[in-house]
Amino acid sequence: MQKKVLGYELLKDWGFGKSHPFIIAGPCGVESEEQIHAVAKSLNNSVVHLFRAGIWKPRTRPDSFQGIGTVGLQWLKDAGNENNLPVAVEVAGSKHVEEALKTGIDVLWIGARTTVNPFLVQEIADSLRNVDIPVFVKNPVSPDLELWIGALERLDRAGLHRIGALHRGFSTYDSSPYRNIPNWQIPIELKRRFPGLPLLSDPSHICGNRKLIPSVSQTALDLDFDGLMIEVHHDPDNALSDKEQQLNPELFMEILSGLVIRKPSAEDVIFLNLLEELRDRIDRIDEKILMMIADRMKVAREIGMYKKENNMTILQVERWNEILRTRLRSGLRKDLTREFVTKMYELIHEESILHQTNVMNTGNMYETKSSKDS
Numbered sequence: 469m470q471k472k473v474l475g476y477e478l479l480k481d482w483g484f485g486k487s488h489p490f491i492i493a494g495p496c497g498v499e500s501e502e503q504i505h506a507v508a509k510s511l512n513n514s515v516v517h518l519f520r521a522g523i524w525k526p527r528t529r530p531d532s533f534q535g536i537g538t539v540g541l542q543w544l545k546d547a548g549n550e551n552n553l554p555v556a557v558e559v560a561g562s563k564h565v566e567e568a569l570k571t572g573i574d575v576l577w578i579g580a581r582t583t584v585n586p587f588l589v590q591e592i593a594d595s596l597r598n599v600d601i602p603v604f605v606k607n608p609v610s611p612d613l614e615l616w617i618g619a620l621e622r623l624d625r626a627g628l629h630r631i632g633a634l635h636r637g638f639s640t641y642d643s644s645p646y647r648n649i650p651n652w653q654i655p656i657e658l659k660r661r662f663p664g665l666p667l668l669s670d671p672s673h674i675c676g677n678r679k680l681i682p683s684v685s686q687t688a689l690d691l692d693f694d695g696l697m698i699e700v701h702h703d704p705d706n707a708l709s710d711k712e713q714q715l716n717p718e719l720f721m722e723i724l725s726g727l728v729i730r731k732p733s734a735e736d737v738i739f740l741n742l743l744e745e746l747r748d749r750i751d752r753i754d755e756k757i758l759m760m761i762a763d764r765m766k767v768a769r770e771i772g773m774y775k776k777e778n779n780m781t782i783l784q785v786e787r788w789n790e791i792l793r794t795r796l797r798s799g800l801r802k803d804l805t806r807e808f809v810t811k812m813y814e815l816i817h818e819e820s821i822l823h824q825t826n827v828m829n830t831g832n833m834y835e836t837k838s839s840k841d842s
């Protein structure tokens with residue numbers, strides 16, 4: 469998968485490039501012939517590259533609107549044709565693929581609830597063998613990068629070479645301002661591993677409401693995402709699904725024109741020198757951080773040795789509580805976020821336990837291997 473420039477050529481044909489992010493827009497779902505024509509007409513402008521609408525909607529509860537079904541495919545295609553917009557729909561199985569191809573739909577996407585299921589993804593991939601159609605793959609609902617990559621690989625192995633990834637955030641039980649938390653680290657890691665893979669973000673499904681869409685869209689562009697998928701409805705308050713997050717065409721245009729498009733590189737020599745200097749500082753600080761953590765582990769191993777000699781358990785919950793409490797207090801005073809300090813200390817503590825366990829088991833003070841190293 470890595471060697472190909474997935475989907476890139478096609479997206480370039482449609483105006484994909486760093487000066488202008490690739491924009492997919494359209495309603496959550498097709499609701500009626502009139503509705504889909506009204507939205508398409510409002511998006512007939514140079515900003516939108518691809519018109520989206522769901523035909524089969526994967527809803528959490530059975531009483532919600534489940535999508536208009538196959539009858540809507542032709543309405544969507546016609547609405548696109550009349551407004552010079554290629555069209556995209558979500559497919560969740562081979563039956564959907566068959567119907568979409570029959571209608572001449574231009575692009576498919578696999579939804580988050582389907583990406584979690586390798587059987588369904590494989591079924592879709594098999595039904596697309598020898599079909600040259602672009603396919604976007606949304607991240608799975610769970611924060612599982614390998615599952616996302618697995619779905620992309622299944623399509624790649626079926627011979628599809630115009631593939632892109634769509635980041636739509638991840639389900640969480642924790643209270644959060646987002647409907648699906650972005651977990652930016654996951655798409656960033658995907659980008660690091662597959663630099664040629666087009667990566668778009670779907671702020672609508674991340675945010676779940678209109679207010680947060682501008683800032684999430686800007687973050688995606690600042691992280692060098694290639695484009696955005698945004699839900700637009702001509703009358704969001706009366707939409708049959710996802711009404712809180714759909715934008716009316718005016719607000720959509722206003723948000724898009726407010727986005728700052730930055731470049732991944734710069735030419736100003738003074739700025740570049742300054743950047744290099746600052747990055748040098750970061751490199752030196754990182755080296756110090758690693759040396760200090762290594763030192764901390766050395767001390768932890770020494771403690772491990774004493775615990776072994778005194779037959780004492782590795783974990784003392786009170787001590788761990790005290791570390792968390794005091795480090796959190798200190799970190800907050802230093803303008804670090806609660807989440808960061810907590811996560812960092814959980815990782816440090818886990819590593820200390822690994823080192824101490826090794827000392828306990830082997831009596832060896834100097835070598836610690838993780839299960840992945842061995």
Ligand code: PEP
Nearest residue numbers: 496522579580581636673
């Ligand atoms: C959608 O794009 O309308 C959709 C159902 O999204 P997701 O698969 O991200 O939930």
Ligand code: MN
Nearest residue numbers: 496699709710
């Ligand atoms: Mn939706």
